[in-house]
Amino acid sequence: KQEVTQIPAALSVPEGENLVLNCSFTDSAIYNLQWFRQDPGKGLTSLLLIQSSQREQTSGRLNASLDKSSGRSTLYIAASQPGDSATYLCAVRRLDSGAGSYQLTFGKGTKLSVIP
Amino acid sequence: DVKVTQSSRYLVKRTGEKVFLECVQDMDHENMFWYRQDPGLGLRLIYFSYDVKMKEKGDIPEGYSVSREKKERFSLILESASTNQTSMYLCASSLIRVRDRITDTQYFGPGTRLTVL
Numbered sequence: 001k002q003e004v005t006q007i008p009a010a011l012s013v014p015e016g017e018n019l020v021l022n023c024s025f026t027d028s029a030i031y032n033l034q035w036f037r038q039d040p041g042k043g044l045t046s047l048l049l050i051q052s053s054q055r056e057q058t059s060g061r062l063n064a065s066l067d068k069s070s071g072r073s074t075l076y077i078a079a080s081q082p083g084d085s086a087t088y089l090c091a092v093r094r095l096d097s098g099a100g101s102y103q104l105t106f107g108k109g110t111k112l113s114v115i116p
Numbered sequence: 117d118v119k120v121t122q123s124s125r126y127l128v129k130r131t132g133e134k135v136f137l138e139c140v141q142d143m144d145h146e147n148m149f150w151y152r153q154d155p156g157l158g159l160r161l162i163y164f165s166y167d168v169k170m171k172e173k174g175d176i177p178e179g180y181s182v183s184r185e186k187k188e189r190f191s192l193i194l195e196s197a198s199t200n201q202t203s204m205y206l207c208a209s210s211l212i213r214v215r216d217r218i219t220d221t222q223y224f225g226p227g228t229r230l231t232v233l
Contacts (some may be wrong), residue, residue, distance in 0.1 A: 034221065043120075043206055043224035089159070093220070102147050102166060102211065103174065104222060108158040 002027045004092055006107035013080055014115050021075040021110045023090035028068050031093040034104065035064050035075050038087045047088075048075070052095070080114045087111045119143070120225035122207050128231045135194040137228050139207030146211040148190035149222070150174075150182065152203040159206065165190055166211075197232045204229050 003026045013019050023033070032051045036044040048057045048064040050073070056065040063076040073090055091104040123138035139148065149164040151174075161174030163182040171182050179201060183191045190209075194201055207225040 032220070036224075041204075041227070041229070043226045044208075044222075046221045046223065049221050091159075091222075102220065103149075103161055103164065106159040108156075 002030075002092060002094060002105040004090060004105050004107040006088075006090060006110050008110060009108070010111040010113070012113040012115060015080060015082060017080050017114075018076065018078050019080055019112070021077070021088050021112070023073040023075070023107055025071045025073075025092050025105075027094070028071050029095040030068065031095045033064075033066055033073050033090060033092045035062075035073075036089045036091065038089060038109070040086075044089065077112075080112075082114050082116050085112055085114050120207060120209055120223050122205075122225040122228050124228050125226060126229050126231075128233065129194075129197050130233055131198060133194075133197050133232075135197050135230070135232075137192040137194075137205055137207075137230070139190045139192070139209075139225055140188055141190075141209035141223070142188065143209065143223070144187065145209035145223075146187075147209060147220070148184065149208040149210075150180075150190065150192045151206045151208065152176070153206055153227075154203050162192065199232050202230060202232045 005024045034049045035047045038044045050057045050066045061078040066073045087109040089109040091106045120141045129135050150162045151159045153159050160176050165171045165184040181193045205228045208222045210222040211220045
């Protein structure tokens with residue numbers, strides 16, 4: 001059974017710092033990996049999706065990398081801002097065919113606080 | 117922009133009541149999902165649907181049922197609500213095919229915080 005782990009559970013950084021959030025998964029047979037952001041009491045917002053054949057994806061100050069063979073992904077946030085404060089979750093979609101393959105397995109998230 | 121809406125942001129029900137949570141998406145997505153999110157447990161999949169009238173159990177389907185009569189609407193039903201079903205419920209949708217390209221980014225609704233007394 002796929003397990004997704006995000007360490008650390010919480011992170012606090014001063015504004016302007018570059019930072020890296022980590023995600024690891026136990027089964028490398030994945031179709032893709034997504035990074036989400038969740039603000040308190042709200043739903044999830046998709047940030048980046050990396051297909052299994054890709055190494056990285058970029059959107060603005062965000063860069064996500066994927067090393068499928070080692071079961072790891074990182075989310076790099078450049079020049080952090082207080083507005084980046086949120087919980088960041090990663091999720092993997094498994095590779096097998098069939099209806100069940102559309103399911104995502106989520107990590108528990110890293111709560112990021114960017115201090116002004 | 118994809119929009120996923122949920123019928124209520126906050127809901128308070130009594131033990132034993134039948135509860136309906138509604139979710140509507142406006143992007144013609146094929147897949148729809150219901151999750152619950154609890155502190156320390158993360159997001160857990162309750163049910164998902166990959167087509168109208170089709171459904172698959174997720175990780176924690178006990179005590180829940182679903183209905184998908186139309187492509188844009190996916191309902192979660194708590195047949196007899198219990199206090200351990202107090203949680204944040206999140207609906208999501210995904211999968212659209214444009215010519216040969218499939219995009220399966222999951223889009224989430226704002227969530228329904230359900231309290232069962």
